[in-house]
Amino acid sequence: MSASFNNFGGINTASLVPLSDEHFDILLRFAKVFDLTYTRFNDLQKAEAQAREATIEAALERTRTQSMIMQHSKELDDTLRVFHQQILILGIDSAFSFLWLPDEEKDQHKFWAVWAENNSTDFNSKAINYPLDRNEPATAQCLIDWKSNEPVYSYHVPPAGVEKVLVGCFGVIVKNTLKEDEKVWPLCFQVKDLYTDG
DSSP: OEEEEOSSOEEEEOOSSOOOHHHHHHHHHHHHHHHHHHHHHHHHHHHHHHHHHHHHHHHHHHHHHHHHTOOSGGGHHHHHHHHHHHHHHTTOOOSEEEEEEEETTTTEEEEEEEEEGGGOSSEEEEEEEEEOOTTSHHHHHHHHHHHTTOSOOOOEEOHHHHHHHHHHHHTHHHHHHOOTTOOOEEOOOOOSOTTSOO
């Protein structure tokens, strides 16, 4: 067995007789090419990761800027629209995004939703107050997760289940955004404080 090692590993060949110097030189030259190729591969991976991170930072900054220019609570609608737009720009396949704002003292919560009908670039939105039903599984779990003070939770529900969970909250949203052939959709997105980096 003959081997030539480089920065990332080695290239090997096996034969019944030892390689001649000429053949080993060829093996060495191939190893150098693989070394250069893998170096280039690593460089491209780093560049792609940096470009992705820059895209994410730009999306965060656009959402943060929109939140900072709010002058009235009603303008939260515009911030949520920008957020949903940035989610789509980042390639996250989201049927809709919504803000969940619980108010345990009044025994209610508010869902502030934004969505685009039929893959349109025009966003619709709706904000409603809804009774806080601690016996409804999704609501109960959201309360538990929110109180745990962890930053992100992800819930996935089959399309048939989404309408059952959200029909009382959003009505037409579900029917206009779900596709029969989709297997899962993101269900719940919580924001506790728009003004933090988290």
